[in-house]
Amino acid sequence: MGTVQARSLEPLPVSGPDLSPSLDEAETVEVEPxxxxxxxxxxxxxxxxxxxxxxxxxxxxxxxxxxxxxxxxxxxxxxxxxxxxxxxxxxxxxxxxxxxxxxxxxxxxxxxxxxxxxxxxxxxMRRLTGSYNTMVGNNEGSMVLGLKLPNLFGRAEKITFQFSYGTKETSYGLSYFKPQPGNFDKNFAVNLYKVTGQFPWSSLRETDRGLSTEYNFPIWKTHHTLKWEGVWRELGSLSRTASFSVREESGHSLKSSISHTMSVDTRNSAILPKRGALLKINQELAGYTGGDVSFLKEDVELQFNSSLLWDSVLSASLWGGLLVPIGDKSSSIADRFYLGGPTTVRGFSMYSIGPQSEGDYLGGEAYWAGGLHFYTPLPFRPGQGGFGDLFRTHFFLNAGNLCNLNYGDGPNAHLQKLAECIRWSYGAGIVLRLGNIARLELNYCIPMGVQSGDRICDGVQFGAGIRFL
Missing domain, CATH: 3.10.20.310 (membrane protein fhac)
Incomplete structure (x- = not known):
């Protein structure tokens, strides 16, 4: 699931993070004079x-x-x-x-x-490679073991297994990846996984056991992913003080969905781009291939980046999504969108915007969020040409809204509701790029447009991740 959603319970990535150098960093062939x-x-x-x-x-x-x-x-x-x-x-x-x-x-x-x-x-590569890591976070320690069999049958096939044992939860993922010879962008993957997550902003605990298959392929300048996923979901209260609305969501459900993702990415880097644009559209349809969960879900992401004078960069992003339940059942708390936090609308606490009950945030069926960013090198360029180039000064303006819609009111009423009670924030900080894997932000945030029930983070806020608004 994306950054603005309740959770990130995805199967183990079959290809892993892109550790290769970006186009700007890759060695070039030059002949002088x-x-x-x-x-x-x-x-x-x-x-x-x-x-x-x-x-x-x-x-x-x-x-x-x-x-x-x-x-x-x-x-x-x-x-x-x-x-x-x-x-x-x-x-x-x-x-x-x-x-x-x-x-x-x-x-x-x-x-x-x-x-x-x-x-x-x-x-x-060796026939079998392994890794061992320990991780500490969210008041929890965990041990992560990984095994990989690269080039299994001699044509770049790969089997990956990852096991995580923590003080609060245990998760695993098994993946098989098969590219098409001569066209690495065309590939097929199968994932089997069990993932448990805790979401304190909703007082929710979720365990997913699932199987998914996906096919990736390019068409002209676009990249497409077709995916089927079947997942058995178990929801439960994280604490005794969980609201009645969260307790009502507790229990088991079976989701079977098909989805399609189309993306066009001309950015020179996915983590902290200096130029280029991104358009990503995702549609998911659940219920027509089985299961007891039915909905249609649309999610759009748009980003523009432009280099300016003195190695500065202007970046603009716009996200939006809509979840339409099918049938008489209302949408599940596990499928709704969530907004707020250091990776979306900065200055607000994690996923603390929108509908809530007794302090538990329930998510929404429609949202939009936008961001305007100005990145510059560090003042006086300390460490220029080395470690200092990984840091950027960051000025930002964020805005967004999340709510539920009455689908009988019509499009004009929906737009009016999304335009009401807009949360926004501005501030400045420092960004650190960790290769092509992730980025860290330390910002001073000033939240505005705060509504009743929102939780804010007025002042210094730290964020880490891959996908930022």
Missing amino acids: ETKQEVLENKRVIVQHVHIDGVSRTKDDLLVYEIADVFKAKNLIEVMKKSHEARERLLRLGIFRNVEVLIDTTMGEEALAEGLDVIFEVKE
């Missing part, structure tokens, strides 16, 4: 052979797809660029620890005067 580059561009060459050394388990057909473009190079500059691109594709498969490229003249009786050989020296 310019006059020498012009000579090399005009000198015709032929790639006669491509060798891949160090392969034992990986199938040849997979490798042929990834390095085929190298043979199309017509001059030395193109050979270098296409070899570098092939190296990046090989690393993206997640089956090699290291890939090095060597370019040499062709030797032997069949060698042509302009012939070249390209050699890729690779180191394959």
Whole structure:
């Protein structure tokens, strides 16, 4: 589920975080000086052979797809660029620890005067890798064990298992990932999981046991995900003081849903972009493939980023969502949207905006949220070119609203209700980018438009995550 929702009970990611360098950080192929580059561009060459050394388990057909473009190079500059691109594709498969490229003249009786050989020296991943971590957070300690079988059948397949044992909960996830040879963006995944979460803002405890399958594929400049998920959900009160509305939601439910996600992402980085735009639209339909939960859910995310003078960046984001129950049953607290906190409308406590009962926040069936951000380098550029470049000064303006709708009133009434009682905030702080994995924010926030029942965080607020408004 997204940042603005009640929980994040998702199966184990099949591909993991993107640890590869961003386009801005990736090494580039340059030849200096310019006059020498012009000579090399005009000198015709032929790639006669491509060798891949160090392969034992990986199938040849997979490798042929990834390095085929190298043979199309017509001059030395193109050979270098296409070899570098092939190296990046090989690393993206997640089956090699290291890939090095060597370019040499062709030797032997069949060698042509302009012939070249390209050699890729690779180191394959071990058949079985493991990890062990300890985590402390939310007054809870946990031990996390992970096992991964990369390149299982020689064509970049992967099985991943993760087990988490904590002082309050135990969770596990088992995933199988299979890409299409020659087109890594087309892939199939199956996930089996059990996840338990505690949500103190709603006095709610939830345990999900589920199975999901998904297929990812590109169409032109868009990326699509088709997914089916069947999950057995168990809801319960987190404390004896839970409101009656939360207690009413307690019990078991079975959700079976199909969903489609379409995204267009031209940003240079997913964590702290300097340029580019993102459009992401998600639709989920539950109830028509079984289960006792029925609804239609729409969720939209839009973001624009533009570089300005002196390495500063202006960013604007807009999110929105709508949940429409199908049938006589009202929506579940586990499916509604939630808003507020350091990753959405800053200056408010975590998910503390909107309908609530006796201090427990129940979520809403419709929401919108927007943000305007101005990022600049640190004053006087300390650590320029090194660790200091990971930090940015941050000025922001956030606004949003979350509510339930009476679907018999019509669109005009819905828009009017979403425009009432708008919460907003502004402030400034420091942002730290943790590679391409996550970011940290430390902001001084001034909440405005506070409504009765909202919880605010007036002053310093800390946030950590991947998806920020």
